[in-house]
Amino acid sequence: MALSDEELDRYARHIVLPQVGGAGQLKLTAARIAIAGAGGIGAGAIPSLTGAGIGHITLIDDDRVELSNLQRQPLYTSDQVGQRKVDLAARFIGKRNPHVECRTVADRIEADNVDAILSGHDLIIDGTDNFATRLTVSDAAVRLGIPLLSAAAQQFQGQVGLFRGQPCYRCFVGDAFDADDCDSCAELGVLGALTGIVGNFAALIAIRAIVGIAPDPAGTLHLFDGLSLTWKSMKLPRDPGCRTCGEGHEART
Template sequence: MAAFGTDELERYARHIILPEIGGAGQQALKQARVLVIGAGGLGSPLLLYLAAAGIGTLGIVDDDTVSLSNLQRQVLHSTDRIGAKKTESAAAALAALNPHVRVVEHSERLTEANAGRLFAGYDIVADGSDNFDTRFLVNDTCYRLQKTLVTAAILRFDGQLSTFKAYLGDPHPCYRCVFPEAPPPGSIPSCQEAGVLGALGGVMGSLQALEVVKEITGIGDSMSGRLLLYDALRGDFRTVKLRRDPHCRLCGDHEA
């Protein structure tokens, strides 16, 4: 087990003095390998806080480039990096924040063909994607590879967050237990069509990072089996209990 250098002890001092984390918890963060899907509105604060927390290895999956319209919410990127690959821009920002973190760039679109290969080398997956097809793919791959999934979503002034560990069985649901099928095309607008409040990504992405840290260190109560809903206009948080669906096509009782 690698020891902390003097600069690391100072960098993580406010974590280490927390009895719930301490040196052992910080060591767990240093050894952790987290894969983040998307370096956009959610991925930006998520990646920044995970790097600041001292996650040992951060993988980033994104095939997009930085555009001017991203900068209203994607705080990981900057004006001088417009046109750059988002993975490259993210890696530069994270290296400047914490050089002790290893960043692995996966500058490719997540597909059924590559998901298993990409996920295999990581302990936990954090999904900040912006469409149902990707969310289903991430959920299904995490279930099959027995990876913990922390996922969040934002649109307009609303956010949601949950953790899925259906591979543990009852009482843990998977994403498909909550959303069995994607909504009909055109029924839910994209952020590009409907807009999104920039700071909302900061709220939900930060909460997502917090839940990843909790899962790695084993502190607090997991969000598995609960869905957090945030209404930014009302300033209101609400938690809904989730149940595993025994008829779920992925993790239901028909599965071996």
């Protein structure tokens, strides 16, 4: 596979980077990324991944645009309230980069459909707004052997982590959040600009992971404080008793 003249021009600022080059750009154009959630995090990540030339993006979201979304989801406009987010986001992708193939899934991720939706991808980005869905996605990512990039934003705090095997996302949060009744940004609030920062940071990690730019950040949680304007990182320990990736987990699946 080779890049066309149009693609060479489009991705020229990537190609001149020695850490990317033509070979790295070809990896991006061959990549398949699933994005769970086309809300605040997705609205931050989608433009950057589309511009980077990710070859295939699958968008998964069953929501429609609400007026309260517009404070933090710049993919959508006031006259689009009531329309499906995945349809609008797919239209945006097509206009921004015709080389990106987009598939939409206007369904809620559940235990009985998650494997079928996520299989065949090189990376999963989870920007959903509840722990139950996040844990369902994480468990599937471990089963399918697909790296998971989890990103979240609430109030003034953002967090992004890449999970590749052990530790997994369940090692980080445990089993207490499988119930779909935890607080979300609807109850606690979120600064609109924060979701863009977190979504773009997630896109940056995704691009680095696909290209293979070292060091590999898997197992590291990146935390952003929007009040102090500081980043900090912490290594996450593996939980040997994790029911998803811990010792003996294969016997329990």
